[in-house]
Amino acid sequence: MGRTFTEHHKRQLHSLNGFFGFCTDKEKKGLSLGWQKGIPSERKVAVPQVWNSEVDLLTYTGVAWYEKRFFTEGGTLHFVFDGVMTECTIWLDGELLCSHYGGFTSFEKIVKNVNKGEHILVLRVDNSFDEHSIPQAYVDWYHYGGIVRGVSVETLSGICILRSHIEYSLDEQRKNAKVQFSLDLYNACDTSLTDTITATIDDKTISIPVTMNPHETLHLRSEETALSNIRLWDIGKPELYTVTFESATDDLFDRTGFRTFEVKGHDILLNGRKIEIRGTNRHEEHPDFGFAFPPALMQRDIDLIKAMGANAIRGSHYPNSKEFLDLVDENGLLFWSEIPIWGVGFRPELLADEVIIARGLEMHREMLAQYYNHPSIVIWGMHNEIATGTEYALPMSKLYYNFLKENGGNRAVVYASCHPLIDICFDYTDILCLNLYFGWYRGYEENAWENFFDAFDKRLLEIGQSHKPIIMSEFGFAALYGNHDADDILWSEEYQERMFEHVLTLYHSRENIAGFYIWQFADIRTSREAGLNRARSFNNKGVMNEHRKPKLAYRKIKSLYNMFEQEEQSL
Numbered sequence: 001m002g003r004t005f006t007e008h009h010k011r012q013l014h015s016l017n018g019f020f021g022f023c024t025d026k027e028k029k030g031l032s033l034g035w036q037k038g039i040p041s042e043r044k045v046a047v048p049q050v051w052n053s054e055v056d057l058l059t060y061t062g063v064a065w066y067e068k069r070f071f072t073e074g075g076t077l078h079f080v081f082d083g084v085m086t087e088c089t090i091w092l093d094g095e096l097l098c099s100h101y102g103g104f105t106s107f108e109k110i111v112k113n114v115n116k117g118e119h120i121l122v123l124r125v126d127n128s129f130d131e132h133s134i135p136q137a138y139v140d141w142y143h144y145g146g147i148v149r150g151v152s153v154e155t156l157s158g159i160c161i162l163r164s165h166i167e168y169s170l171d172e173q174r175k176n177a178k179v180q181f182s183l184d185l186y187n188a189c190d191t192s193l194t195d196t197i198t199a200t201i202d203d204k205t206i207s208i209p210v211t212m213n214p215h216e217t218l219h220l221r222s223e224e225t226a227l228s229n230i231r232l233w234d235i236g237k238p239e240l241y242t243v244t245f246e247s248a249t250d251d252l253f254d255r256t257g258f259r260t261f262e263v264k265g266h267d268i269l270l271n272g273r274k275i276e277i278r279g280t281n282r283h284e285e286h287p288d289f290g291f292a293f294p295p296a297l298m299q300r301d302i303d304l305i306k307a308m309g310a311n312a313i314r315g316s317h318y319p320n321s322k323e324f325l326d327l328v329d330e331n332g333l334l335f336w337s338e339i340p341i342w343g344v345g346f347r348p349e350l351l352a353d354e355v356i357i358a359r360g361l362e363m364h365r366e367m368l369a370q371y372y373n374h375p376s377i378v379i380w381g382m383h384n385e386i387a388t389g390t391e392y393a394l395p396m397s398k399l400y401y402n403f404l405k406e407n408g409g410n411r412a413v414v415y416a417s418c419h420p421l422i423d424i425c426f427d428y429t430d431i432l433c434l435n436l437y438f439g440w441y442r443g444y445e446e447n448a449w450e451n452f453f454d455a456f457d458k459r460l461l462e463i464g465q466s467h468k469p470i471i472m473s474e475f476g477f478a479a480l481y482g483n484h485d486a487d488d489i490l491w492s493e494e495y496q497e498r499m500f501e502h503v504l505t506l507y508h509s510r511e512n513i514a515g516f517y518i519w520q521f522a523d524i525r526t527s528r529e530a531g532l533n534r535a536r537s538f539n540n541k542g543v544m545n546e547h548r549k550p551k552l553a554y555r556k557i558k559s560l561y562n563m564f565e566q567e568e569q570s571l
């Protein structure tokens with residue numbers, strides 16, 4: 001698959017999705033046996049996929065090899081891997097091509113002077129864990145492995161536009177915009193080239209002359225261009241602008257949308273209007289496909305989320321696929337994108353570990369490079385539930401916060417805290433995002449939330465953080481689909497429904513709570529490594545089961561979210 005629109009007209013693009021040769025390598029002997037030149041297996045799997053969908057490999061963690069033969073007319077080739085889980089090394093015709101860490105972001109590699117003919121691409125993919133893994137072995141989702149998103153190879157010619165970064169500012173009335181483009185260019189020729197790059201948005205075209213050495217990469221920044229009569233991107237009104245970049249031999253079509261997003265006192269403003277975030281957490285996971293979530297089902301999830309009355313999705317807990325982000329833009333929903341630093345799994349000392357910090361920073365960098373232009377992304381999430389009650393978490397939080405503030409555009413930068421009464425990192429979050437599971441882990445406790453808010457409000461005053469809004473970023477209650485009980489006891493759909501009604505009504509009534517994301521949209525498979533002992537080995541807090549069949553809570557949330565929306569509109 002690819003994006004939901006055509007990215008190139010001039011560039012030759014070949015998808016490598018489809019059947020790959022495949023074998024596991026439990027003893028990690030493939031390298032010494034020279035499998036980088038070709039793997040000794042007749043087995044085929046359809047990519048994108050998680051190997052765990054294969055009948056005998058649900059629980060396989062370790063190394064596996066993939067092989068693909070493809071034909072090219074030759075020249076300069078650009079390989080794009082949208083997501084390989086988690087660590088991979090790649091060879092082309094037995095020569096090392098590249099390696100990459102992190103399964104949720106894309107990476108690419110350019111190879112020059114490739115001969116016409118058949119070639120062989122081999123990937124060694126490893127989803128095992130060590131001290132420096134992000135995430136750690138202990139997480140509350142399933143550790144899938146494989147080539148989980150698309151693979152493609154493009155033939156580059158002349159000066160090529162590899163990536164665009166579209167920045168803008170709006171005037172006070174949000175009627176006029178100033179737009180500026182940053183482009184990553186590459187000269188695919190063996191000779192120097194002079195060309196003119198044009199960037200077109202709406203009725204404006206900017207021309208930028210460039211001269212580039214053979215195989216040089218160049219980061220180019222355009223002048224500002226002014227646009228008037230801006231059509232704003234908004235919730236439910238997804239006005240998108242296509243931007244076309246062109247050289248003599250190459251092009252790139254991208255998109256942007258104009259909007260403002262501000263945190264002001266206890267309020268969140270979208271396009272200057274106070275909004276309440278009525279959201280849901282969603283894992284991009286399906287029990288039959290794992291993280292290789294079928295694009296055909298993405299729109300269905302979005303439709304179900306919209307039908308629930310939600311206006312926002314938190315992509316818990318990692319960057320989602322590019323197709324999904326396009327659909328979120330097109331459907332006018334707000335999105336929170338984060339990296340998989342999933343706290344409980346990290347020993348506090350590890351948070352100060354240089355390798356971990358650097359890896360996380362690189363993941364943030366990749367997330368920004370890939371997703372900066374999406375208007376739907378209004379929140380960058382730095383990490384989730386790490387030990388922010390300890391000094392260990394301070395340097396990481398400060399570094400990521402400053403990095404995302406500086407480079408992340410018009411977005412809030414946050415993290416989700418699960419110990420707000422002792423948290424010492426709140427300086428590094430624009431919104432106080434709280435994950436609280438009262439009513440679940442210790443069972444039902446009368447007034448648990450009310451008592452917590454009293455204590456928290458007091459603490460916020462003491463630590464000088466009371467000026468910020470709160471988002472309830474997670475709260476949930478497990479219910480086994482179809483499990484009903486007249487006495488609405490734990491694990492029943494009735495209990496889940498009652499609890500959501502209780503907490504959503506409470507959150508909605510509190511002046512300093514600007515939004516909430518229910519935990520969670522659908523049930524998900526959970527990891528064996530974590531030993532969480534979850535019923536069915538699923539996290540059952542979905543308001544849908546894993547096959548998207550609604551539990552009672554889904555309709556209850558729908559009626560509450562619709563009521564809150566009507567109230568908002570009548571103000």
Ligand code: ADA
Binds near residue numbers: 140385474539
């Ligand atoms: C945490 C975590 C989620 C999930 C949830 C739960 O807050 O961020 O990923 O594990 O708890 O179900 O307990």
